[in-house]
Amino acid sequence: MSNGFFNIKNGDFIASAKNKVNEVNLKIENxxxxxxxxxxxxxxxxxILRTIAGLQKISSGEIFLKNKLISSNEIHIEPxxxxxxxxxxxxxxFPNYKVIDNINFGKxxxxxxxxxxxxxxxxKLLHIEPILEKFPHQISAGEAQRVSLARSxxxxxxLLLLDEPFSNIDxxxxxEIQVSVKKLLKRINLTTIxxxxxxxxxxxxADKCGIILNQKLKQYDVPYNVHHEPNSIEIAKFLNKGxxxxxxxxxxxxxxxxxxxxxxxxxxxxxxxDFPSGAKVKLLLQPEDLIHDDQSKLKLEVVDRKFRGTNFxxxxxxxxxxxLPVFVHSHHIHQHEKSEKFGIKSPIxxxxxxxx
Amino acid sequence: MKKYNFWFFSSFxxxxxxxxxIFTVFFSFFSETSNYFTILKNTFLFDYINNSxxxxxxxxxxxxxxxxxxxxxxxxxxxxxxxxxxxxLILAFAIPGYIFAFSIIAFFENYGTAYSILTNIFGxxxxxPHIPKFDGVLGSIIAISFSLFPYVYVLTRSSFxxxxxxxIEVGQNLxxxxxxxxxxxxLPSARPAIIAxxxxxxxxxxxxxGTVSVFSVSTLTTGIxxxxxxxxxxxxxxxxxxxxxxxxxFLFSVEIYSRKEAKYHQPARGFxxxxxxxxxxxxxxxxxxxxxxxxxxxxxxxxxxxxxxTIKFPKYIQDINILKINLNTLYLVGLASLVLVFISLFINxxxxxxxxxxxxxxxxxxxxxxxxxxxxxxxxxITFFSNISxxxxxxxxxGSTKKIFIGSIFGLILAYFIRFFSLSFNGIKSSYEKINxxxxxSAYLLGxxxxxxxxxxxxxxxxxxxxxxxxxxxxxxxxxxxxTMILRPFNFETFxxxxxxxxxxxxxxxxxxPSLFLISWATVLILFSSKYILSRKN
Numbered sequence: 012m013s014n015g016f017f018n019i020k021n022g023d024f025i026a027s028a029k030n031k032v033n034e035v036n037l038k039i040e041n042x043x044x045x046x047x048x049x050x051x052x053x054x055x056x057x058x059i060l061r062t063i064a065g066l067q068k069i070s071s072g073e074i075f076l077k078n079k080l081i082s083s084n085e086i087h088i089e090p091x092x093x094x095x096x097x098x099x100x101x102x103x104x105f106p107n108y109k110v111i112d113n114i115n116f117g118k119x120x121x122x123x124x125x126x127x128x129x130x131x132x133x134x135k136l137l138h139i140e141p142i143l144e145k146f147p148h149q150i151s152a153g154e155a156q157r158v159s160l161a162r163s164x165x166x167x168x169x170l171l172l173l174d175e176p177f178s179n180i181d182x183x184x185x186x187e188i189q190v191s192v193k194k195l196l197k198r199i200n201l202t203t204i205x206x207x208x209x210x211x212x213x214x215x216x217a218d219k220c221g222i223i224l225n226q227k228l229k230q231y232d233v234p235y236n237v238h239h240e241p242n243s244i245e246i247a248k249f250l251n252k253g254x255x256x257x258x259x260x261x262x263x264x265x266x267x268x269x270x271x272x273x274x275x276x277x278x279x280x281x282x283x284x285d286f287p288s289g290a291k292v293k294l295l296l297q298p299e300d301l302i303h304d305d306q307s308k309l310k311l312e313v314v315d316r317k318f319r320g321t322n323f324x325x326x327x328x329x330x331x332x333x334x335l336p337v338f339v340h341s342h343h344i345h346q347h348e349k350s351e352k353f354g355i356k357s358p359i360x361x362x363x364x365x366x367x
Numbered sequence: 368m369k370k371y372n373f374w375f376f377s378s379f380x381x382x383x384x385x386x387x388x389i390f391t392v393f394f395s396f397f398s399e400t401s402n403y404f405t406i407l408k409n410t411f412l413f414d415y416i417n418n419s420x421x422x423x424x425x426x427x428x429x430x431x432x433x434x435x436x437x438x439x440x441x442x443x444x445x446x447x448x449x450x451x452x453x454x455x456l457i458l459a460f461a462i463p464g465y466i467f468a469f470s471i472i473a474f475f476e477n478y479g480t481a482y483s484i485l486t487n488i489f490g491x492x493x494x495x496p497h498i499p500k501f502d503g504v505l506g507s508i509i510a511i512s513f514s515l516f517p518y519v520y521v522l523t524r525s526s527f528x529x530x531x532x533x534x535i536e537v538g539q540n541l542x543x544x545x546x547x548x549x550x551x552x553x554l555p556s557a558r559p560a561i562i563a564x565x566x567x568x569x570x571x572x573x574x575x576x577g578t579v580s581v582f583s584v585s586t587l588t589t590g591i592x593x594x595x596x597x598x599x600x601x602x603x604x605x606x607x608x609x610x611x612x613x614x615x616x617f618l619f620s621v622e623i624y625s626r627k628e629a630k631y632h633q634p635a636r637g638f639x640x641x642x643x644x645x646x647x648x649x650x651x652x653x654x655x656x657x658x659x660x661x662x663x664x665x666x667x668x669x670x671x672x673x674x675x676x677t678i679k680f681p682k683y684i685q686d687i688n689i690l691k692i693n694l695n696t697l698y699l700v701g702l703a704s705l706v707l708v709f710i711s712l713f714i715n716x717x718x719x720x721x722x723x724x725x726x727x728x729x730x731x732x733x734x735x736x737x738x739x740x741x742x743x744x745x746x747x748x749i750t751f752f753s754n755i756s757x758x759x760x761x762x763x764x765x766g767s768t769k770k771i772f773i774g775s776i777f778g779l780i781l782a783y784f785i786r787f788f789s790l791s792f793n794g795i796k797s798s799y800e801k802i803n804x805x806x807x808x809s810a811y812l813l814g815x816x817x818x819x820x821x822x823x824x825x826x827x828x829x830x831x832x833x834x835x836x837x838x839x840x841x842x843x844x845x846x847x848x849x850x851t852m853i854l855r856p857f858n859f860e861t862f863x864x865x866x867x868x869x870x871x872x873x874x875x876x877x878x879x880x881p882s883l884f885l886i887s888w889a890t891v892l893i894l895f896s897s898k899y900i901l902s903r904k905n
Contacts, residue, residue: 066808090811097812103805107828116813159809166813 014075015040016202017170019063022072026058035059035072035228037221043200045193047213047234050223051249056206057100059223060172063204064097065090076170096168098159100175104147110158111143117165133161136191138184152179157188164195171196171203177212189216210250214238222246239363240283244293247365253297256333258366260290268364270294274329276309280361295365298324298336303343307354311335313347327353374717378730381714385785388739388747392612395605395750407594407603411585415607419573419586419614422507426572427565429512434519435561437661439549440654442527445645452658453524454897459665460517461889463846465577465867466882467510469875470669471501472581473676480672506582511572513665518571519564526560527553532641559625566622570615574740576849577863581870587611588742592849601750608743619738670886676879683877687865692881696861696888699851700841702776703783707791707840708833710784714792715799716821719807730792737789741849748782748854749773779854786850787843791836798832799825835899842892845885862888 017039025031032055039046048056061067063074065081065088074082076095081088096117104113114130134140137157142150150158156179163171176192177185193216196203207213213220214234221231222241230242241247244255258270258278263286270278270292278294286292303325311327314334318341325337325347337355339346347353440446441453474480477495485494501509534556538548576588587607594604646654677684718730739747752772759765772778802825810820844851848863855864862885866878 061808064808064812066811090808091814091816093812094814095812097808099805099809101803101805103803103809105806105810105824105828106802107824116810162809162813 014038014078016042016044016077018073018075020073020075022059022062022074023070024055024058024062024067025070026055026061026067029053030055030058031070032056032059032223032226032228037228037231039202039204039219042202043197044218045196045203045205045216046219046221047205047207047217048221048223049207049210049213052208054223055226056208056223057174060097060174060204060206063170064095064172065093066097094168095170095172096163096166097172098156098163098174098176100156100178104155104158104162106147108146109143110139110145110147110150113147113158114139114161114165117162130161130165133164133195136195137161137188153181153184156180160192164201169202171201173203173205175207176205178207178209192216210238222249224249240365241295244367247295253295253300253336254334255293255367256296256335258292258294260286260288260292260366263288263290270364270366273331274311274333275355275357275359277358278361278364279358280364282364282366284366286366292366295367296335296361298338300361301335301337301359302356303337303339304354304356305345307356309355309357310352311355313349313351313353316347316349325353327355372721374714374721375725377717378714381710381788382730384781385788387751388744388785389612391747391751392605392608392743395602395747396609398602398605407590407607411590412607415585415587415590416610418504418579418584419588419611421504422511422579422584422586423569423572425508426512426515427569429508430516430519430568431561431565433512433516433661434564435523437658438520438523438527439553440658442524443553443641443643444650444654445643446651446654448655449658452662455662455666456520456658457517457893457897458662458890459514460842460893461886462514462666462669463577463848463863463885464507464511464514464575465581465848465863465870466673466878466886467514467665467669468506468578468581469866469870469878469882470672471506471510472875473672473879474668475499475501480675503582504584507575507579507584510578510582511575513661514578515568515571516661516665518567519561522560522564522567523557526557527641535641563622563625566618566625569618570622570738570740573611573614573618574742576740576742577867581867588740588849591742591746595746595749601746601753604746605750608746611740611743615738615740670883673879673883673886676876677883680876680879683880686877687880689880689884692860692862692865692884695859696845699776699779699783699861700844703780703787703844704837704840706780706784707787708795708836711788711791711795711836712829712833715795716825719799720817737786739786741786741847742853744782744786745850745853748778748785752778773854774856776856776859779851779856782850782854783844783847786847787840790843791840794836794839795829795832798829802828831899835896838892838896838899842889842896845888845892 015038019035019037022035022037023031023033024035030053037046048059050056058067062069062082068087069082069084071084073080076093080086081093104110105116108116114134118130134143137160139154139157139161142154142158147155147158156176160173160176163173177189180188189212205213205216214237217234219231220234220237222229222237224245229246230237232240237246238250238252241250241252247253247255256272256275258272260282261269261271261277263282267279268282270280272278272294311329313325314328315326317324317326320341322338322340323343323346325339327335327337329335337353437452437456441449441456472479475498477498479498481498482494485498486492534552535548538552543551574588575586576592579586580589580592587610590607591604591611594600594607714730718727753769756767756769759768772781806824807820810824811817815823845861846863848867851861852864852867855861860868862881865881866885869875869877869881
């Protein structure tokens with residue numbers, strides 16, 4: 012069976028008793044794909060990156076790059092011989108060299124060959140021009156992170172590993188840099204694995220996203236599916252996208268599946284898993300699933316309202332004590348106060364009925 | 368990486384070499400001795416311990432007062448020449464206790480410098496009965512205190528310096544007076560630094576050999592020396608060493624513990640330097656007078672006494688081969704620094720890349736060499752290599768190997784290595800630890816091999832620190848007396864040994880010139896070192 016461009020087979024990654032990830036199977040089929048690994052802090056994401064880079068040995072399993080075995084119980088290719096670049100989360104710039112010299116250190120791997128991108132382009136793209144002559148201790152954490160990224164890009168690696176690459180960058184620059192870096196990675200066809208705990212970053216940057224929870228790679232899929240069809244309650248809870256409500260499956264055979272909720276009534280949509288009619292299940296209800304309608308007869312009490320810029324999130328209470336989140340555009344004609352009644356369009360239609 | 372690799376065995380060998388004197392002293396404690404030790408136990412041993420403790424307690428009290436008060440004035444107040452005193456008080460480090468002792472004798476002796484000054488001012492008269500005599504235990508206490516107080520001064524000042532102004536402002540905000548702020552906030556948080564300074568003073572004081580022997584005071588160190596020199600009884604010498612080592616190792620643990628504590632008292636973030644208060648009137652005069660007196664007594668007094676003698680007795684200038692002594696000193700300093708820095712770099716690098724815990728324990732053990740007094744080290748060194756030589760002699764035809772280690776430059780460098788390895792190793796380690804591990808890893812990932820990472824990243828970063836370590840080792844070796852005295856090759860003199868030899872022949876005035884050269888070298892080294900320390904702070 013082909014290993015694709017990069018492949019981890021049954022990989023066990025152990026940094027400490029608590030910090031370990033077992034039985035990881037992760038394949039990158041084609042060169043140039045961007046993968047993100049998402050999970051809470053301390054779950055072992057960085058350990059995986061360090062092992063791929065060769066800074067740690069794999070506990071068991073195999074890692075292949077360009078069909079060549081680089082890590083296993085018997086084989087461990089030294090980091091300097093892997094042609095894999097890793098941009099660290101903390102400041103790993105060489106303290107006694109200026110920013111420009113740090114970036115030029117990246118050229119060592121090229122052995123005189125031209126890089127796919129030139130230094131000036133990277134410097135401009137990552138907004139590094141004003142700090143080129145400064146030493147690492149004279150720049151901010153966000154600037155250091157950008158320099159580290161530039162240095163890794165300069166080395167023209169086969170595989171680029173980014174550990175929380177944008178965590179220290181100002182919000183105002185972050186979106187712009189994320190877009191530019193993604194464009195650049197795609198243009199130079201550089202395969203990249205990004206580790207992050209920010210789901211927006213993971214979804215926006217990557218072609219495929221892996222979720223690591225409780226020492227396992229729980230789901231590895233395109234970001235759209237991870238978001239809309241998480242394959243377990245724990246992933247849905249981790250992504251913190253909504254709440255679970257108790258429903259009964261009314262009809263799971265027709266093209267449009269139907270569920271019933273004691274207060275909300277009929278809920279229609281497409282079930283992501285198979286359930287027999289009559290089954291009692293938990294349905295994931297996300298804020299965008301319910302639609303506000305002042306004219307609706309289905310009304311619930313407002314218990315909380317949070318302003319989130321472009322929209323408000325209302326928290327509504329059902330008579331059986333469930334709290335349901337609902338998005339309402341912040342320019343909506345009128346806002347509801349606490350204890351007021353809030354109308355919801357019914358019957359409710361949800362594209363992806365994620366039930367467990 | 369394998370547990371028992373090349374780095375492990377290298378560190379293990381070095382730990383073993385450094386531990387030689389400790390093991391030798393320990394095992395000798397159970398060996399047979401001549402009658403001398405029995406006589407000693409029944410007669411002078413109590414006096415040795417008594418004198419050592421009396422000197423120790425007095426020196427600790429005086430150095431505490433001199434060090435803490437001057438550090439307090441300089442850290443928190445502005446008064447005439449306060450900036451000058453801030454570094455000038457460190458110059459006392461350039462004066463070893465035994466040179467201070469020469470100066471005291473020269474100044475206060477009958478018909479000495481004090482007598483000449485009084486005669487010149489007030490005319491001929493028998494002033495001798497009126498001039499106080501600082502000899503014996505009192506002289507030793509004064510000489511040792513003024514040569515060692517900079518340990519307390521430097522550590523306390525740096526603790527005051529790192530005390531954020533925030534603490535002081537909070538104290539004032541809570542309604543504390545200036546005096547209460549000092550006693551309740553500033554002094555308690557500087558306590559670990561002060562204790563660390565006093566522990567160093569105590570170790571040096573108990574190790575002192577030169578000063579007490581100039582004043583003919585019998586202490587444990589002179590006892591060790593005499594057992595060996597006068598009674599040719601190495602085992603007795605080692606048994607006294609054992610008693611002294613117990614004291615020293617206790618102090619060593621106090622010092623290590625206090626340093627660890629001191630780290631927690633340094634604010635990590637939000638550091639605000641102290642706003643110095645400008646003093647006027649009597650307060651300003653008090654602060655100035657105190658610092659000026661300390662500077663005058665600790666540095667100006669011995670230096671001017673040595674200059675005065677050199678000029679007064681010019682015939683000794685011709686007798687002493689100054690060029691040769693300079694070259695000898697340079698040779699020793701250069702060779703020892705090279706060996707120490709090279710091996711310290713090597714071991715530091717090894718423990719960095721192998722990340723072995725056992726290796727860490729071993730290297731930590733190796734640094735205990737600094738705690739061993741020079742006299743003990745030298746006597747234990749002779750004991751060990753004499754025993755080895757005898758063993759080889761009995762079992763082979765190789766003959767005596769004593770000459771390789773005793774009375775040779777090789778042996779001297781080896782002894783310096785044992786004594787100063789901790790200074791060099793820790794100095795490099797403290798700087799090395801500032802290089803984050805991810806920096807090495809970044810270099811590997813950019814295609815740099817371990818050797819290239821060492822030469823291109825580590826060495827340029829450590830360069831300034833290495834220079835500083837060389838300066839500090841040089842300073843220690845130039846001042847070092849007992850090891851050089853006991854282990855040097857025949858007729859091989861350094862400034863310290865030349866001065867001591869003259870003084871022990873009752874030719875103290877002849878000791879002035881070598882002492883003056885020693886002080887000059889040491890002063891230059893101190894000034895360069897402080898320049899490096901300041902540039903690193905910037």
